[in-house]
Amino acid sequence: MIHLEKFSLSNGLRVVVHEDHSTPMAIVNVLYDAGSKDEDPNKTGFAHLFEHLMFGGSVHISDFETPLQMAGGENNAYTSNDLTNYYIQLPAENIETAFWLESDRMLSLAFSEKSLAVQRKVVCEEFKEHYINKPYGDVWFHLRQMAYQQHPYQWMTIGKELSHIENASLKDVKEFFFKHYRPQNAILVVAGHVKSAEIKLLAEKWFGDIPAGEKYIRNIPPEPKQTSPRKKEVKSTVPLDALYKCWHMEDRMSKGYYVADLITEVLGGGGSSRLYQSLVKEKKLFSNIECYQYGTVDAGLLAIEGKLVKGVKMEDADKAVEEELEKLKRDGISEKELTKIKNKTESAIAFEDMSVMARANSIAFYELLGDAALFNSDRDKYFAIDAEDILNYSRKIFDINNSNTLYYYGEK
Amino acid sequence: MVKNKKSEAGKINRSITPPIKEPVDFDIKLPPCEKVTLSNGVEVYMVNMGAEEVVMVNWAFIAGNWFEQKKAVASATNYLLKNGTKKKTAFQLNEHFEYYGAYLNRSCHSETAEITLHCLNKHIDEILPVVAEMITESVYPQEELAIYSQNSQQRLKVALQKNDFVAGRLIDACLFGEKHPYGTYNNLEDYAALQREELSAFYDQYYRNGRCVIFVAGKIPGNLLEQLENIFGKLPLRSHNSPEKEIIHALEPSSQKKQLVINDPNGVQAAIRILRPFPNRKHPDFQKVLVLNNVFGGFFGSRLSANIREDKGYTYGIYSYILNQVRESGWMISTEAGREVSDATINEVYKEMQLLRDEPVDEEELQMIRNYMIGTVLGDLDGPFQVIGRWKSLILNGLDEDYFYKGIEIAKTISAEELQQLANKYLQPEEFYELVVV
Numbered sequence: 149m150i151h152l153e154k155f156s157l158s159n160g161l162r163v164v165v166h167e168d169h170s171t172p173m174a175i176v177n178v179l180y181d182a183g184s185k186d187e188d189p190n191k192t193g194f195a196h197l198f199e200h201l202m203f204g205g206s207v208h209i210s211d212f213e214t215p216l217q218m219a220g221g222e223n224n225a226y227t228s229n230d231l232t233n234y235y236i237q238l239p240a241e242n243i244e245t246a247f248w249l250e251s252d253r254m255l256s257l258a259f260s261e262k263s264l265a266v267q268r269k270v271v272c273e274e275f276k277e278h279y280i281n282k283p284y285g286d287v288w289f290h291l292r293q294m295a296y297q298q299h300p301y302q303w304m305t306i307g308k309e310l311s312h313i314e315n316a317s318l319k320d321v322k323e324f325f326f327k328h329y330r331p332q333n334a335i336l337v338v339a340g341h342v343k344s345a346e347i348k349l350l351a352e353k354w355f356g357d358i359p360a361g362e363k364y365i366r367n368i369p370p371e372p373k374q375t376s377p378r379k380k381e382v383k384s385t386v387p388l389d390a391l392y393k394c395w396h397m398e399d400r401m402s403k404g405y406y407v408a409d410l411i412t413e414v415l416g417g418g419g420s421s422r423l424y425q426s427l428v429k430e431k432k433l434f435s436n437i438e439c440y441q442y443g444t445v446d447a448g449l450l451a452i453e454g455k456l457v458k459g460v461k462m463e464d465a466d467k468a469v470e471e472e473l474e475k476l477k478r479d480g481i482s483e484k485e486l487t488k489i490k491n492k493t494e495s496a497i498a499f500e501d502m503s504v505m506a507r508a509n510s511i512a513f514y515e516l517l518g519d520a521a522l523f524n525s526d527r528d529k530y531f532a533i534d535a536e537d538i539l540n541y542s543r544k545i546f547d548i549n550n551s552n553t554l555y556y557y558g559e560k
Numbered sequence: 561m562v563k564n565k566k567s568e569a570g571k572i573n574r575s576i577t578p579p580i581k582e583p584v585d586f587d588i589k590l591p592p593c594e595k596v597t598l599s600n601g602v603e604v605y606m607v608n609m610g611a612e613e614v615v616m617v618n619w620a621f622i623a624g625n626w627f628e629q630k631k632a633v634a635s636a637t638n639y640l641l642k643n644g645t646k647k648k649t650a651f652q653l654n655e656h657f658e659y660y661g662a663y664l665n666r667s668c669h670s671e672t673a674e675i676t677l678h679c680l681n682k683h684i685d686e687i688l689p690v691v692a693e694m695i696t697e698s699v700y701p702q703e704e705l706a707i708y709s710q711n712s713q714q715r716l717k718v719a720l721q722k723n724d725f726v727a728g729r730l731i732d733a734c735l736f737g738e739k740h741p742y743g744t745y746n747n748l749e750d751y752a753a754l755q756r757e758e759l760s761a762f763y764d765q766y767y768r769n770g771r772c773v774i775f776v777a778g779k780i781p782g783n784l785l786e787q788l789e790n791i792f793g794k795l796p797l798r799s800h801n802s803p804e805k806e807i808i809h810a811l812e813p814s815s816q817k818k819q820l821v822i823n824d825p826n827g828v829q830a831a832i833r834i835l836r837p838f839p840n841r842k843h844p845d846f847q848k849v850l851v852l853n854n855v856f857g858g859f860f861g862s863r864l865s866a867n868i869r870e871d872k873g874y875t876y877g878i879y880s881y882i883l884n885q886v887r888e889s890g891w892m893i894s895t896e897a898g899r900e901v902s903d904a905t906i907n908e909v910y911k912e913m914q915l916l917r918d919e920p921v922d923e924e925e926l927q928m929i930r931n932y933m934i935g936t937v938l939g940d941l942d943g944p945f946q947v948i949g950r951w952k953s954l955i956l957n958g959l960d961e962d963y964f965y966k967g968i969e970i971a972k973t974i975s976a977e978e979l980q981q982l983a984n985k986y987l988q989p990e991e992f993y994e995l996v997v998v
Contacts, residue, residue: 170611171942208574213861218928220583220935222859237939239586244578252574269873269898276828277876277896283721353572385826387717419642419654428707429651435711455714488659495661495680498612502943 149524150501152511153344157351159360160332164511164520165347166339168504174340175505176236176246178254179512181335182328183230184307185300185368185446193307196227197271197316198324202234204263206253219245227305230445231516237505240341244350251354254334257325264318271313275306283386287453287556294378295394295449295552299371330361335515339508371396371447379553386558388435388458391465394451394552395545397441401517406529407541408441408450413489414481414538415439415472416452420488422472423452432457433465445517449552450545462555473546480539493530583934584927584972590964591941593951596785598774598793601802604785605951607777610944613681615778618948619691620956622800623673623766626741627807630758631750635668636708637762641675642666643704645697650704653690662687670741671886672956673766681781692791695767700759712751724896726823727831727997734819734993735835735890737812742885773800773955777948800956811888813837814993821997830902831997834893834909836986838882841889841957845982847967849882849891852979854929855921856880856912856987857893861932863912864893872908874901886957891986899998906994916983920976933971 153165184195202225203212216223221238236246279285288304296302307313336355338347374396398404415423416439423437437454456465500506507523514522594606625634642664643650657664660683665676675694679687719725729745736743774788839846850858857864857880864878878895897905921929940946954963 173939173942214928215577217861217932217935218577219580220586220931220938222932222936222939239581239583239935239938241581242583245580248574248578255574266870266873270869270876273829273874273896273898274876276898281723281824281827281829281896283718385721387721388714418658420651420658425651428711432707432710435714455718457710458714484659488655488661491661491680491683492658493661495614495663495678498614498680499678502610502612502614502945504942 150507152520152523154520155348157331157356159356159358161334161336161351161355161358162515163336163338163347163351164515165342165344166337166507166511167342167344168339169341171340171504172240173237173504174240174243174246174338174342175508176243176250177337177339177508177512178234178250179335179337179516180232180329181333181516182232183228184303184305185229186328186366187300189300189303191312191316191320192303193271193305193313194316194320194324195232196305196307197267197313198321199225199227199232200267200271201257201263201321202253204260204267205258207256207258209249209252210258212249212253215245216249221246229301229305231513233509233512235505235508243338243342247350247354250336251358254329254331254355255358257321259318259322261318264316264321268313268316272310275310275313279304279306284390284556287390287392287554290380290382290554291392291394291451291552294380294554295396296371298369299446300368301371301444301446326361327364330364331355331358332360333364335512337508337512337515339511340504368446374550377548377551377553379555381555381557383557386556388558389456389462390453390556390558391456391462391469392451392453392554392556393469394449395550397448397450397545399447400443400445403529404541407533407537408545410489410493410530410533411538411542412439412441412450413492414476414485417489417492422476423454423469426472427454427468431468433460433468462557466553473542476542477539477546480535483535486535486538490531497527583931583938586934586938588934588937588941588968590950590961591947593948598789600793600795600797601799602772602774602792602797603799604774604776604788605948605955606780606785607944607948607951608780609947610779613779615679615681615684615776615780615784616945616948617677618775618952619675619695620672620773620775620800620952621674621767622671622771623762624669624671624741625744626670626809627766628762630753631744632746632754633758633762634673636705636754637759637767638666638668638673640700640704640708640759641694641698641767643708644699644701645693646699647693647697648690653694656690657687660686664691681779684781684784685787688787688791692795696795698763698767700756700763702756705754705756705759709751709754713748716746716748716751721824723823723827723829723831723997726821727833727995730819730821730997731833731835731892731993731995734814734995735837736888737810737814740809740811742888769796770798771800771802771804772797775948775952777944817990817992818994819996821995823997827998828899829896830899832895832897832902832905833995834906834992835890836992838889838891838986840885840887841959845985846882847970848974848978849982849986850967851929851933851971851974852916852982853880853882853891854933855925855979856916859932861928863915864909867912868895868905868908872904874898874905878905902996902998906996910989913983913987913989916987917980920980923976926976926979930971934968937968
C-alpha cells in the first residue's frame with residue numbers, strides 16, 4: 149500500500165501527491181486525457197505530433213530543455229491511443245522548476261511555425277524508422293483496420309499515413325491545444341521526496357490561475373460486436389511468414405480485462421507457457437510466438453503472433469494455434485498453472501513498484517481511470533480470479549466470430 | 561479593492577526562472593557495497609537497500625566471446641544454460657522459475673557471460689539450488705541445440721533486413737577487425753555449424769570450473785549469504801580475478817575509412833555510424849571526454865540533437881557515446897536519418913566537431929552540462945539495482961569508488977579550455993570510420 153493525497157484546483161486540475169522519502173528525487177508527471185482516439189480520422193497521428201510540439205517553447209519560456217537540465221532534471225513523454233503523458237525527474241530541491249515549466253506550457257504554447265515545420269519532419273522520420281523501414285512494421289496498421297470498424301483504435305498512434313502529419317497546420321495545433329490541453333482535462337502527479345503541504349502551495353501558485361477552458365466531452369462510437377470471422381492476407385519482402393491473430397476483449401475496468409491479462413500469461417508468458425512449449429519446442433512450427441494484450445482503456449484486443457519455421461504452411465500453423473485454444477476452452481487450466489500466473493503477477497507488480505517514476509505514471513493512469521487509489525486496490529482483482537473465470541472467458545473471446553486473422557507472407 | 565490587491569500580490573512572473581540549488585553543489589554519495597568472499601574464492605558484492613521484498617542476484621562468469629575458439633559458441637553456451645540439466649528438461653527449468661514468479665535471464669558479452677535472477681525474497685530458497693544445478697549439471701541436449709540453431713538463423717534473417725542492425729555489426733568490425741571479439745559477428749552458417757560437444761567443453765571450462773563473481777542487490781534476506789556459501793561456495797568455481805593465461809586477440813582495423821553499404825534498395829532511411837578508436841576507462845582522458853561527449857551528443861539536450869533533430873528535423877534521434885568495452889573502446893556517433901538527408905546529416909556532425917575544436921564551450925552551456933550530469937547520477941542512484949550496476953561496472957573494469965568520485969569531480973570542475981584541447985585531440989574527422997547503410 150502506498151500513501152496518496154488528492155485535491156483539485158478551482159480550474160478543475162486534479163492533483164495527486166505520493167511522498168517517498170527514500171529517494172532524493174522528485175517526479176512531476178502531467179497526464180492529459182487526450183490520445184489518438186480523440187483525433188479526426190482525416191488528421192491522424194496528431195496527438196503524438198502534438199506531444200513533440202509541447203517541447204517547442206511555451207508562452208513565457210522559449211526553451212524547455214535548458215532550464216530543466218540546469219536544474220539537474222530529465223524528462224520525456226509518450227502518447228498512446230488513450231492519453232498523453234509528460235514526466236520530469238529532478239532533484240527534489242529544484243521541483244519548482246518543473247512546476248514553472250509544466251504550468252507555462254499548460255497555460256499556452258508559443259505556437260511557433262518553425263517548431264511545427266521541424267517536428268513534422270522529425271515525426272515523419274520516426275514513422276519511417278519504426279513502421280516503414282522495419283520488417284513487419286506495418287502489421288498493426290492492417291490488424292487495427294480489420295479489428296476496429298468504428299472505434300478510433302483502428303489507427304495507430306503514429307497515424308494512418310505520412311501525409312496526415314505532413315499536412316498538419318498551425319491552426320490544427322491551436323485547436324487541439326485549447327480543446328484538450330486544459331486543466332480540467334489534466335492530472336498532475338507529484339511523487340518522491342516532497343511534502344504534500346508544499347505541493348499544494350506550489351500547485352496553486354503555478355497552475356491555479358490557468359483558465360479552466362471548456363470541458364471536452366468525448367463522444368466515441370463503441371465498436372459494434374463482431375459477428376463473423378475476419379481474415380486478410382498480405383505479401384511483403386520479409387524473410388519469414390508470420391501469423392497474427394487477435395480477438396476483442398473487454399475494457400480496462402471490466403473483470404474480463406484482468407482475466408484476459410492472465411490468459412496471455414497462460415498462453416504466452418515465458419518458456420513454460422503453452423504456446424511456446426507446444427508450438428516452438430514440441431511441434432516446431434514457430435520460431436517464436438507471443439501472446440499479449442494492449443491494456444487500452446476502451447475495449448481492447450488480445451493478440452497472438454508468431455513467425456513460422458521456414459517450410460511450415462500457414463494453414464497448419466494457424467490450425468495448431470486454434471488447437472491450443474480449443475484445449476484451453478475445453479479443459480481450462482490446472483491449479484499449478486493458476487498459482488504460477490498469480491505468482492508471476494505478484495512478482496511483476498513488486499518489481500514495477502520499485503521505481504518512483506513508474507509509480508507516478510501508474511498513479512496518473514489510475515486517476516484517469518477514475519481514482520488514483522485504484523493503484524492500491526486494482527491488483528487485488530487479479531488475485532480474485534479463479535480457474536473457472538479463465539475457462540469461461542476463454543470460451544467467450546476465443547470464438548471464431550470474434551477472431552481477426554492476418555496471414556503475413558514473406559518471400560518464398 | 562482588497563480582492564484586486566490580493567491577486568496582484570499573488571501574481572507570478574512566469575518569465576523568470578525559479579531559483580535552483582545548483583546540482584554541482586550536491587554532495588553525492590555512492591551507497592556502500594559489502595564484499596564477502598566464499599570459501600572457494602568467489603567474491604560476492606552486496607548492496608542492501610530498497611523497500612520491496614525483492615532481490616536480484618547476478619552471476620558474472622568470465623565466459624564471454626573473448627574466450628571462444630569458434631564463433632557463436634560462447635553465446636550459445638550461455639543461452640542454453642536453461643535448456644536442460646541432468647535432472648530437468650528445458651520445460652521443467654522454465655516452469656520452476658516461472659512458478660515462483662522469478663525471472664532468470666542469460667546474457668553474453670565480450671568478457672563476461674551472465675545469469676541474472678530477479679525474484680521475490682520469499683521464494684529464493686526454491687530458486688538458488690536450481691541455479692546451481694544449471695551451473696554444475698547442464699547437459700546441452702542435441703534437440704535443444706537444433707532448435708536454438710534454427711531459430712537463431714531465422715531471427716538473424718529478419719534482423720539483417722534492418723539497416724541499423726547491419727550498420728551496428730559492420731562498424732564494430734571496422735574498428736576492431738572482424739576476427740576480434742569486439743568486432744566479430746555471427747553469420748547464418750556460424751549457427752548452423754554449432755556442435756554439442758563444443759558447447760559442453762566450453763561449459764565445462766568456463767562455467768562448471770570457471771571464474772565467477774556474484775552481485776546481489778535489493779532488500780537482502782538475512783540468510784542469503786549463508787545460502788550462497790552453502791550452495792555456491794563449495795563448487796569448483798574460482799574468483800573472477802584468479803590468474804589464467806591471457807588470451808590475446810590482435811586488433812585489425814579496416815584500412816577503408818568510409819563505406820557505403822546497400823542493404824535495402826527501397827529503404828527510406830540511412831543508418832549512419834561514425835566511430836573512432838578510444839582508450840579504456842583507465843586512461844586519464846576517459847572521464848574528461850565523458851563531459852565533452854555530453855556537450856557533443858550524449859543526450860537529448862546535446863549539440864548534435866539540438867542541431868540535427870531539433871533545428872533541421874533530419875532524424876528522430878542522434879546520439880554519441882563511448883563504447884562499453886573493457887580493454888579498448890571507441891567513440892561513436894549513431895543515427896537513422898532520412899535517406900535524402902544522410903549526406904547533410906554527416907556534414908553537420910563534422911561541423912559540430914569543428915565547432916568544438918575551434919571555440920571553447922561557453923560557461924552557461926558548460927554549467928548546464930555539469931548540472932545535467934550530476935542530476936543524472938543522482939537520479940541513477942535511485943534504487944538497489946541501479947546502485948549495484950554502478951559498482952559492477954567499477955569492479956569488472958578493475959576500478960574502485962575513488963574512480964566514481966573522481967568522475968563527479970571532473971564533471972564539476974573541468975574547464976572549457978581543457979574540453980577544447982580534448983576536442984582537438986579526439987574530434988578529428990580523419991580518425992573516424994564512417995559507415996552508411998541504406
